Amino acid sequence: MSLSPDRTVAELRELQELTGDENGAQRVAWTDTWERARAWLREKVAPTGAGEEIDEAGNQWFTLAGQSERALLLGGHIDSVPNGGWLDGCLNVLAGVEVLRRLAEEGTPPLTVRLVNWADEEGARFGRSLFGSSAAAGSMSDQDELRARRDADGIALSDALAVHGVDLDRALEARRQLEGAAAYLELHIEQGPVLESLDLPLGVVLGTFGVERHLVRFRGQAAHAGSTPMDQRRDALAGAAKLELELPEIARRVGGGAVCTMGGVVTKPGIVTSVVETAECLLDQRHLDATQLAELLSNAESASRRFAHEEDIEVEWDKIWSIEPIPFDERLIELADEAVREVSGTSHRLPSGPLHDAAEMARAGIPTVMLFVQSLRGLSHTRLEDTKEEHLELAVRALDTLTTKALEGFA
Numbered sequence: 001m002s003l004s005p006d007r008t009v010a011e012l013r014e015l016q017e018l019t020g021d022e023n024g025a026q027r028v029a030w031t032d033t034w035e036r037a038r039a040w041l042r043e044k045v046a047p048t049g050a051g052e053e054i055d056e057a058g059n060q061w062f063t064l065a066g067q068s069e070r071a072l073l074l075g076g077h078i079d080s081v082p083n084g085g086w087l088d089g090c091l092n093v094l095a096g097v098e099v100l101r102r103l104a105e106e107g108t109p110p111l112t113v114r115l116v117n118w119a120d121e122e123g124a125r126f127g128r129s130l131f132g133s134s135a136a137a138g139s140m141s142d143q144d145e146l147r148a149r150r151d152a153d154g155i156a157l158s159d160a161l162a163v164h165g166v167d168l169d170r171a172l173e174a175r176r177q178l179e180g181a182a183a184y185l186e187l188h189i190e191q192g193p194v195l196e197s198l199d200l201p202l203g204v205v206l207g208t209f210g211v212e213r214h215l216v217r218f219r220g221q222a223a224h225a226g227s228t229p230m231d232q233r234r235d236a237l238a239g240a241a242k243l244e245l246e247l248p249e250i251a252r253r254v255g256g257g258a259v260c261t262m263g264g265v266v267t268k269p270g271i272v273t274s275v276v277e278t279a280e281c282l283l284d285q286r287h288l289d290a291t292q293l294a295e296l297l298s299n300a301e302s303a304s305r306r307f308a309h310e311e312d313i314e315v316e317w318d319k320i321w322s323i324e325p326i327p328f329d330e331r332l333i334e335l336a337d338e339a340v341r342e343v344s345g346t347s348h349r350l351p352s353g354p355l356h357d358a359a360e361m362a363r364a365g366i367p368t369v370m371l372f373v374q375s376l377r378g379l380s381h382t383r384l385e386d387t388k389e390e391h392l393e394l395a396v397r398a399l400d401t402l403t404t405k406a407l408e409g410f411a
């Protein structure tokens with residue numbers, strides 16, 4: 001039984017049939033449908049002889065013993081957003097099953113190989129992404145906040161977890177799963193338009209973007225729209241508008257794939273008869289390099305002060321949230337590049353805009369890399385999410401080839 005990537009495509013369709021409807025995938029974590037998907041996965045893996053274990057955070061592990069107890073980890077997530085796509089997360093789980101089948105047939109691998117189905121990557125029901133992987137990585141530090149979380153029906157997160165055998169107070173005990181982890185590999189759909197625009201099926205992910213999120217508040221003076229001459233206004237929206245139009249220039253100047261987004265502006269008083277007194281802007285800036293991310297931020301800050309001066313208004317900045325860039329392992333990036341070239345001829349390296357479970361593994365100090373496969377039209381988190389079947393099959397081959405290289409390189 002050699003590798004059969006077409007079986008992975010058939011199983012992805014089978015899973016969609018079992019756990020989706022006309023609106024898309026419905027495998028929201030901590031629901032009956034999600035549990036059904038896990039039980040289905042258990043049956044798929046059983047013939048390989050890999051042993052199953054569900055850890056304290058609800059992560060589902062399948063372990064194929066190797067010559068060494070040190071382990072190569074393959075990860076994905078079978079949970080989806082409501083009305084989700086047929087590939088997000090479960091592609092890697094099922095590609096991983098195919099790799100396990102191939103390895104199990106060939107005998108005992110040099111390293112133990114473990115496939116992990118992370119619990120609640122999406123955070124769709126309780127608004128907390130990367131639940132299982134952050135518990136295993138030991139970076140989960142918001143248990144008190146999590147205890148207070150409820151879903152739209154008022155059900156507490158801890159009660160929903162308990163139904164599936166998970167005790168929130170013990171979730172961090174999942175850390176022991178990473179003892180002896182030699183490397184971590186994750187395949188994922190790109191969820192963006194870059195590979196399609198380059199006409200390439202596969203890419204190697206360099207790491208996940210660092211993010212700086214701020215509330216930028218411009219303050220002017222409300223004044224009557226009819227009686228205030230144009231040259232005597234202190235219009236807060238003018239500062240916000242100038243900053244928004246400057247963002248492409250700042251991203252271009254810093255370069256290296258920088259992205260900046262003003263995702264919202266709220267003006268007050270917000271009536272047609274008044275000059276805007278305050279304009280609150282939501283600003284999101286991302287970069288793979290920490291220094292360049294800091295440059296993006298300082299460029300935007302100084303531009304906002306310049307515009308405030310020009311418009312005779314004030315500006316202040318409040319941080320909403322930030323995370324540092326998480327670069328992946330250079331050696332594994334090289335191996336992934338080789339694997340992609342062998343399978344599809346050309347490789348391309350790109351950063352990941354979204355966070356993934358892989359970022360938690362990299363943060364935990366495990367050598368990590370991801371492969372991306374092209375997403376059609378860049379769409380994800382919708383039933384319109386799609387990838388050509390031939391590209392899905394190449395992706396399974398690339399993960400398998402990378403697994404072989406990692407087993408050699410990290411043994």
Ligand SMILES: [Zn+2]
Pocket residue numbers: 077088089121188
């Ligand atoms: Zn995903």
